[in-house]
Amino acid sequence: xxxxxxxxxxxGTGALLFQILIAGLLSVLxxxxxxxxxxxxxxxxxxxxxxxxxCGETNPLRVAARQGxxxxxxxx
Amino acid sequence: xxxxxxxxxxxxxxSFRDPAGFVYRREGVLYRxxxxxxxxxxxxxxxxxxxxxxxxxGLLVPHEEAPLSLAASEGAYKVLRPREVPFxxxxxEWCFSQLQDAAxxxxxxxxxxxxxxxxxxxxxxxxIQFLEGRPVLIDxxxxxxxxxxxxxxxxxxxxxxxxxxxxxMSRTDVRLGxxxxxxxxxxxxxxxxxxxxxxxxxxxxxxxxxxLQARVAARYADREVPRERIEGRMSRRxxxxxxxxxxxxxxxxxxxxxxxxxxxxxxxxxxxxPESMADKExxxxxxxEEVRPRVVWDLGANTGRFSRLAAARGAFTVCWDADPSCVExxxxxxxxxxxxxxxxxxxxxxxxxxxxxWAGAERLSLxxxxxxxxxxxxxxxVHHLAIGNNVPLPRVFDFLAGLxxxxxxxxxPKQDSQVKRMLSVRQDVFADYHREGFERALSARFRIERAVxxxxxxxxxxxxxxxxx
Numbered sequence: 001x002x003x004x005x006x007x008x009x010x011x012g013t014g015a016l017l018f019q020i021l022i023a024g025l026l027s028v029l030x031x032x033x034x035x036x037x038x039x040x041x042x043x044x045x046x047x048x049x050x051x052x053x054x055c056g057e058t059n060p061l062r063v064a065a066r067q068g069x070x071x072x073x074x075x076x
Numbered sequence: 077x078x079x080x081x082x083x084x085x086x087x088x089x090x091s092f093r094d095p096a097g098f099v100y101r102r103e104g105v106l107y108r109x110x111x112x113x114x115x116x117x118x119x120x121x122x123x124x125x126x127x128x129x130x131x132x133x134g135l136l137v138p139h140e141e142a143p144l145s146l147a148a149s150e151g152a153y154k155v156l157r158p159r160e161v162p163f164x165x166x167x168x169e170w171c172f173s174q175l176q177d178a179a180x181x182x183x184x185x186x187x188x189x190x191x192x193x194x195x196x197x198x199x200x201x202x203x204i205q206f207l208e209g210r211p212v213l214i215d216x217x218x219x220x221x222x223x224x225x226x227x228x229x230x231x232x233x234x235x236x237x238x239x240x241x242x243x244x245m246s247r248t249d250v251r252l253g254x255x256x257x258x259x260x261x262x263x264x265x266x267x268x269x270x271x272x273x274x275x276x277x278x279x280x281x282x283x284x285x286x287x288l289q290a291r292v293a294a295r296y297a298d299r300e301v302p303r304e305r306i307e308g309r310m311s312r313r314x315x316x317x318x319x320x321x322x323x324x325x326x327x328x329x330x331x332x333x334x335x336x337x338x339x340x341x342x343x344x345x346x347x348x349x350p351e352s353m354a355d356k357e358x359x360x361x362x363x364x365e366e367v368r369p370r371v372v373w374d375l376g377a378n379t380g381r382f383s384r385l386a387a388a389r390g391a392f393t394v395c396w397d398a399d400p401s402c403v404e405x406x407x408x409x410x411x412x413x414x415x416x417x418x419x420x421x422x423x424x425x426x427x428x429x430x431x432x433x434w435a436g437a438e439r440l441s442l443x444x445x446x447x448x449x450x451x452x453x454x455x456x457x458v459h460h461l462a463i464g465n466n467v468p469l470p471r472v473f474d475f476l477a478g479l480x481x482x483x484x485x486x487x488x489p490k491q492d493s494q495v496k497r498m499l500s501v502r503q504d505v506f507a508d509y510h511r512e513g514f515e516r517a518l519s520a521r522f523r524i525e526r527a528v529x530x531x532x533x534x535x536x537x538x539x540x541x542x543x544x545x
Contacts, residue, residue, distance in 0.1 A: 009230060011228075011229040012293055014289075014296030015235075018292040019228065019310070020227050020306070020309045020314075022284055024314050026317035026318055026320070027313045027317035030316075
């Protein structure tokens with residue numbers, strides 16, 4: 001398949017460069033956040049399940065969000 | 077559901093940008109042509125399980141493959157017949173939560189796509205429509221194989237179409253959602269950045285995705301950047317982190333429908349004792365049963381109390397209102413109740429959605445999208461147009477006759493408290509605004525089938541059929 005570098009939508013030069021920079025930073029933050037959650041989860045498990053997210057959520061937005069956070073997106 | 081998009085309208089007017097395919101109508105049926113350039117993407121989408129997953133999750137509009145002989149032009153690889161949405165609405169007609177749900181659906185599609193080696197090559201809010209009360213992607217060809225290492229080409233578009241208007245509606249003023257009517261490719265980030273309160277710079281996600289991006293984009297606006305600085309520079313993990321951040325930015329924004337005059341109208345018991353309200357509901361319900369409409373437009377629907385009388389009788393009902401709080405409350409109600417055939421939308425009927433975009437034909441006007449609906453409800457509406465907006469009664473009924481074949485129209489006389497209040501601080505220049513004048517103007521466009529007073533009020537309900545309909 002023809003792999004055009006930029007799609008038919010103009011992505012904006014600045015937006016692409018900015019995105020590369022920001023996404024790198026964000027992935028580092030996600031890494032540390034997940035590490036922190038794991039550590040907290042380790043301590044929390046025997047006592048209170050504070051690291052667990054609320055269940056029984058019906059708002060599709062938040063259900064999607066919850067599923068999102070269980071996706072490989074947050075996998076360390 | 078029969079299409080509400082009129083056969084005369086050529087939907088190609090809105091789908092000329094993507095070289096991979098386009099939509100068109102043939103004998104009233106909507107088709108999507110996949111060009112040979114979109115072949116690999118389409119085949120992999122169908123074979124790899126992503127299409128099935130998204131359709132099952134209610135996130136993508138389903139389609140059937142149609143014979144190639146139905147193609148509209150040369151270069152066709154496939155002809156698809158997608159399930160048609162009953163009414164095409166536009167982001168500038170959505171309330172806050174509708175836009176937020178559309179944004180969340182876009183990100184959820186992107187998340188599921190990435191997990192299967194795909195991504196969205198664009199993130200236009202116009203690619204999302206409401207089908208059975210839920211936001212779905214209608215542009216099947218937006219999904220293409222994920223080119224590893226590339227930054228998301230639709231990042232800026234997502235911010236302009238979704239994040240910026242949501243932030244403005246939530247943090248500045250909900251009416252700024254109407255900026256989408258002027259800026260069809262989303263609100264420019266520099267404009268959003270200027271209009272947002274200063275403190276939003278301190279918000280991590282809005283600070284990054286709107287304010288900082290606007291500044292960087294301005295700096296690089298006229299620079300040429302070598303491909304090597306872009307290609308292969310963004311890992312999948314970085315892309316997923318970006319999506320994660322956009323998701324939390326969208327979710328964190330909140331707008332609570334304020335207690336406006338109209339959102340509280342019924343609760344405040346305005347003009348209606350409970351018995352009168354019950355009588356009006358009984359009368360309107362009976363009239364709807366007489367017309368047996370498949371498609372109803374409720375104009376000035378407030379929170380959809382009477383729209384639901386039509387929906388309960390099986391009609392697909394579009395509820396138009398000018399008050400964003402009413403539309404928000406109405407939409408949240410459809411979500412809570414899982415209602416499939418009620419679509420609340422936001423427009424000011426004194427200035428309804430015009431035709432917009434390239435050649436004035438990319439986005440259709442409100443009237444052009446209606447075609448000719450079976451029944452129009454104008455309950456507690458005409459006095460607002462005639463007295464509140466000084467529109468002569470004949471013109472009001474011309475407008476209604478242009479929208480639908482039948483109508484249920486309420487006459488609210490000058491002695492009604494609502495009209496008295498409207499006239500309390502202004503000169504009464506409405507000499508023809510009385511029952512006879514109302515009926516005379518109405519009869520010029522419609523045949524009056526029934527006129528029934530509403531118990532305990534001075535108001536009258538008319539069931540009318542358009543002359544020649």
